[in-house]
Every structure is written in C-alpha cells, then in structure tokens.
Amino acid sequence: MTWQGVGAVIAGGLAQHFTPGTAITAVAAISVAITVFSRPFVVRARAVRVETVDT
8 A cells, every 4th residue: 555655646746747647647657567567476476375375
C-alpha cells in the first residue's frame, strides 16, 4: 500500500510540470513496465510457497 501512495505523489509531481494526460500516460507506462518486470519474481515466489506447503 505504501507504493500506491508513492505512485500518487509521483503522478502529482508530474502533473504539476506536464499536462495531466501526459502525467497519467507516463505513470501508466511505468506501472505496466514494473508489472511486466516483476511478474517472474511473483511466479517464482508463488511456486516456492506451493512446493513448501505440499511437502
């Protein structure tokens, strides 16, 4: 939940210097990039947790 607040602060800072549409687009692109980048780590963590529970 902390990162949601950090994201809102970054979006607000961008919106002060650029148009709101540009700020929203930039934050959305960064969000998608972080989601795609972190996906392998989430899958790996979930697989490790399932293996630990099953054995």
